[in-house]
Amino acid sequence: MINEIYFNNFPSLESERLILRKLELTDAAEVQLIRSDEKVMIYMDSERQMTIQHSENFISNKLKMYEERTGIFWAIIEKSTNKFMGDFAFFKIDNKNSRAEIGYTLKPEFWGNGFMKEAMLNVFNFGFSDLKLHSLEANINPQNDNSRAILTKMGFQKEAYFRENYYYNGDYLDSEIYSLLKTDYQKSKK
Template identity: 30%
Template sequence: MKTIYSERLSLQEVSQKDAESLFHIWSNPEITKFMNIPAMTRVNQAMDMIQLFESLSQEKKGNRFTISLTETKTVIGSCGFNYLDYENDRGEIGYELDKEYWGQGYMTEALKTLIHLGFSEFALNRIEAKVEPENVASQYVLKKIGCKEEGLLRQYEKAKGTYIDLIMFSVLRENL
C-alpha cells in the first residue's frame, strides 16, 4: 500500500478500512454539494465507492488516496486521479476535505503532493481539474497550486439529474 508524505499530511491509497472515516465526509451535503455524488446515507455506499477506486487503481486507470494528519492519523479527506490517460500523458484530479479542516491549507498541501506524484511517478505532461463555477474555494486552491483556468465547458456533465457547467483548469509539467 503506497503512502506519500508532505509536511503535515500522509496520503495513503484508499482501502476498506477507511470506509467509516470517508463515509463521515461523503455523507455531509455541504461537502458533496460540488461532487458528482449525492450525500451518502449508508456506510456501504462508501465501501462501494472505495471498491471502485481500488479497481481503478488495479487497472492503472486512476487512484485515490486518503488524506490524513500525519501526527494524529485522522482522516480529513481524499484526493486522487479520477482517470489516468497514459496514451496522452494526462490525468484528472478530484478531491474533497472534511469541513472541519477547510481554510487551513491542507488541500493545497495535499494537491501539491499529488501533482508532484503525477509528474514524477506517472510521467504525466498535463494534470487537469473540472470545477463548478460556484465552487470558488476550489478554484482558489487550483490557482494556488499553479493551475490555469482554460475556459467554461457548458452543460458538460450531468450531476444529480441536472446538466452543469464546469470550468477546466490545468497545469503542465513545463509550468512547474
C-alpha cells in the first residue's frame, strides 16, 4: 500500500539544479511547445498538442488524476533560470500493488546534460522512500533508443516485448515494458 498522505498536499521536490513542482494550467503554453515538437513526440505514440487548449485539457486530466490519487505530474523547472524544461509523472498508480508507471518529456535544448537523470533520481527516491512504491514501470516504443538507454542506466530491467499491442495513427505498434524494483534501485545506489 502506498503512503497516500502525498495526495493531501502536492509533493514538490528539489535537487541541485531542478525544482519539480505541480504541473498547472498556467504551464499550458510550455507543455504545448514540448508536446507539439516532433523531436520530442516522435516515439510518444500519442497525438501532438498543436493548440494551447489541447494542452490545457491534457493538464486538466492530469490534475484530475492527482485528485483521484492515480497520478502525480510534475513540471521540471531549471532552478538557476526558472525555465520550464519538461514534465515527469507517476501515473496508473496501483495502490494495492504499490506500483506506478512513469512518463517524462524534456525540451531538446536540455538533452544530453544529465537533467533527466537528475529528475529521475529525485522522483524515484521520493517514490520508493516516501510514497512507498514497490516498483515502477515504463512502456516505450522499441525504436526509442534514448529512452531505453536512460531506463537501463537507472537500473530498469526489460520485462516484456509486446508485438502490435498498441493501435495509433492507423498502425499497430510494438511496445517494450521495463520495470524497476525498489530493492534493485536501493542496491544500485550503494
